[in-house]
Amino acid sequence: MKLAIKRIAFLVVVLGIWQLIYSIGIFENIVFPSPSKVANALYTGFADGDFVKALGASFRHLFMGLFLAILFGTTIGVLLGKSRQADETAGMYLIALQSIPSIVWVPLAIMLFGFSEFAVVFVVVLGGTFVMALNVRIAIHSVPPQLIRAARTMGTNGIPLFFRIEVPSSIPYFMTGIRLAWAFSWRALMAGELLSNGPGLGYSLRYAQDYARMDQVIAIIIIIGVIGAVVDQLVFSKLEKNVMRRWGLLKT
Amino acid sequence: MFLAVDNLGKSFSDQDDESFEVFSEIDLNIEENQFVSLLGPSGCGKSTLLSMVAGLESISKGSIKLEGEEIKKAGPDRGMVFQSPSLFPWLNVKENVLFPLKGHWSKQEASERADRFLKMVHLSRFKNHYTHELSGGMQQRVAIARALAMDPKVLLMDEPFGALDEQTRHILHEELMKIWQETQKTILFVTHSIQEAIKLSDRVVVMGTRPGRIIADFTIDLPRPRKREDEEVIALERKVMDLLEGEINKVLKEELSHEVSY
Numbered sequence: 001m002k003l004a005i006k007r008i009a010f011l012v013v014v015l016g017i018w019q020l021i022y023s024i025g026i027f028e029n030i031v032f033p034s035p036s037k038v039a040n041a042l043y044t045g046f047a048d049g050d051f052v053k054a055l056g057a058s059f060r061h062l063f064m065g066l067f068l069a070i071l072f073g074t075t076i077g078v079l080l081g082k083s084r085q086a087d088e089t090a091g092m093y094l095i096a097l098q099s100i101p102s103i104v105w106v107p108l109a110i111m112l113f114g115f116s117e118f119a120v121v122f123v124v125v126l127g128g129t130f131v132m133a134l135n136v137r138i139a140i141h142s143v144p145p146q147l148i149r150a151a152r153t154m155g156t157n158g159i160p161l162f163f164r165i166e167v168p169s170s171i172p173y174f175m176t177g178i179r180l181a182w183a184f185s186w187r188a189l190m191a192g193e194l195l196s197n198g199p200g201l202g203y204s205l206r207y208a209q210d211y212a213r214m215d216q217v218i219a220i221i222i223i224i225g226v227i228g229a230v231v232d233q234l235v236f237s238k239l240e241k242n243v244m245r246r247w248g249l250l251k252t
Numbered sequence: 253m254f255l256a257v258d259n260l261g262k263s264f265s266d267q268d269d270e271s272f273e274v275f276s277e278i279d280l281n282i283e284e285n286q287f288v289s290l291l292g293p294s295g296c297g298k299s300t301l302l303s304m305v306a307g308l309e310s311i312s313k314g315s316i317k318l319e320g321e322e323i324k325k326a327g328p329d330r331g332m333v334f335q336s337p338s339l340f341p342w343l344n345v346k347e348n349v350l351f352p353l354k355g356h357w358s359k360q361e362a363s364e365r366a367d368r369f370l371k372m373v374h375l376s377r378f379k380n381h382y383t384h385e386l387s388g389g390m391q392q393r394v395a396i397a398r399a400l401a402m403d404p405k406v407l408l409m410d411e412p413f414g415a416l417d418e419q420t421r422h423i424l425h426e427e428l429m430k431i432w433q434e435t436q437k438t439i440l441f442v443t444h445s446i447q448e449a450i451k452l453s454d455r456v457v458v459m460g461t462r463p464g465r466i467i468a469d470f471t472i473d474l475p476r477p478r479k480r481e482d483e484e485v486i487a488l489e490r491k492v493m494d495l496l497e498g499e500i501n502k503v504l505k506e507e508l509s510h511e512v513s514y
């Protein structure tokens with residue numbers, strides 16, 4: 001409870017400083033709207049459905065992209081994790097690909113698929129796949145050999161060994177992979193949408209910029225930040241922690 | 253012979269493809285229901301030998317036969333208990349014991365078996381706990397129950413109580429003796445402790461090192477439970493100790509001379 005009060009107090013202070021700077025008039029009003037103006041933009045955005053529609057489109061892109069990223073990432077990760085050959089050949093490139101910021105893929109996606117929603121999904125997929133693959137690969141490598149030996153003495157081999165030992169044993173790392181894939185995909189989504197022809201939250205952001213609506217720009221940034229934090233905290237981090245605790249990897 | 257190790261040899265090859273021979277010409281015959289301990293200085297190949305019987309390590313030379321059948325790979329007819337309990341953390345205690353039973357027993361039979369063996373190691377109360385909620389000694393008991401539940405012909409134990417405190421070890425010794433008498437299993441037991449070996453076994457096999465080989469084989473006819481103060485126990489301890497000290501000194505000397513020459 002005390003923590004909540006501290007956090008709210010902090011927010012109030014930030015808003016106070018913001019209001020103060022606005023009142024003193026250091027910046028022009030058009031580039032520096034007041035907190036209430038931004039709140040108003042948030043309210044009208046949701047009230048007349050613009051933000052809701054944009055959010056709906058964004059989540060559609062995100063879920064399609066994330067789903068495919070997890071699918072492809074898991075496939076690649078399992079392949080690299082299981083086959084030494086594949087890992088030695090391609091593992092290095094995966095790290096290189098993973099380090100490419102997803103906005104870099106946007107021009108490529110636009111040239112390939114035009115200003116379509118598919119181009120956005122494509123960027124999201126690329127954003128999430130590599131980090132997912134990397135984590136699944138680590139997940140497979142991190143299966144304790146001792147558990148595999150123990151299972152083998154119980155007559156478990158081959159495909160049953162994979163599904164009964166390697167898969168469950170890798171689930172904590174797999175969850176980390178999903179959380180990171182979500183985080184990367186979310187960023188990729190915004191990069192993709194910013195340069196797309198809509199609909200989507202990123203597109204709305206650029207649209208607001210084109211019409212010099214700083215209040216809407218800030219409102220949308222706030223939405224993006226809040227969704228990012230809330231989904232991470234309420235869904236993925238929680239899920240990951242629960243799995244870790246259940247697997248005995250976390251001291252309670 | 254029930255378990256026959258015949259002229260067994262093991263070599264590992266390192267990165268430069270140079271082979272390193274752990275032991276060769278190991279002969280060991282074990283009768284059914286026998287409790288045999290394997291003692292020896294560190295590095296003489298006890299774990300390697302046990303892993304070969306389990307089928308986890310390949311055989312370089314010679315053969316191992318269980319009831320006349322040559323051992324080629326791991327299988328549920330040989331249960332193994334490792335120094336670390338090696339339980340599956342995503343399964344609870346009972347599910348761990350059920351693990352090897354899946355597909356071999358019907359659901360109900362499997363469940364009854366699991367319950368029976370958990371009772372045998374006095375862990376019925378904890379069957380729904382996760383393994384990380386148990387103490388080290390309890391985890392090792394689960395591992396023993398799990399190995400026994402699949403009804404192996406041989407139970408292989410590699411320093412199963414090595415990481416436990418004296419008190420717990422003592423309790424588990426008595427439990428193991430009871431289980432052994434109840435289930436009539438053949439047990440091959442690796443340990444560092446001379447006392448443990450003498451207290452538990454029908455036979456104590458002493459291994460030497462460089463090259464790894466069997467240097468002595470004592471049959472112990474003393475009635476159980478055995479007391480540490482017993483004269484015969486003390487005399488035997490002495491004998492084994494002298495043998496082992498000789499081996500260990502040999503290793504130390506060799507290592508020391510290596511250090512000096514470098």
Ligand SMILES: Nc1ncnc2c1ncn2[C@@H]1O[C@H](COP(=O)(O)OP(=O)(O)OP(=O)(O)O)[C@@H](O)[C@H]1O
Nearest residue numbers: 264265274292293294295296297298299300301444
């Ligand atoms: N996978 C391996 N590759 C190469 N050498 C190995 C391997 N496993 C064991 N060795 C070597 O074989 C020898 C015997 O090892 P092993 O673990 O069987 O000894 P041990 O008698 O069980 O020793 P301890 O009492 O310390 O457990 C050691 O010198 C070890 O370095």
Ligand SMILES: [Mg+2]
Nearest residue numbers: 298299300410
């Ligand atoms: Mg060993």
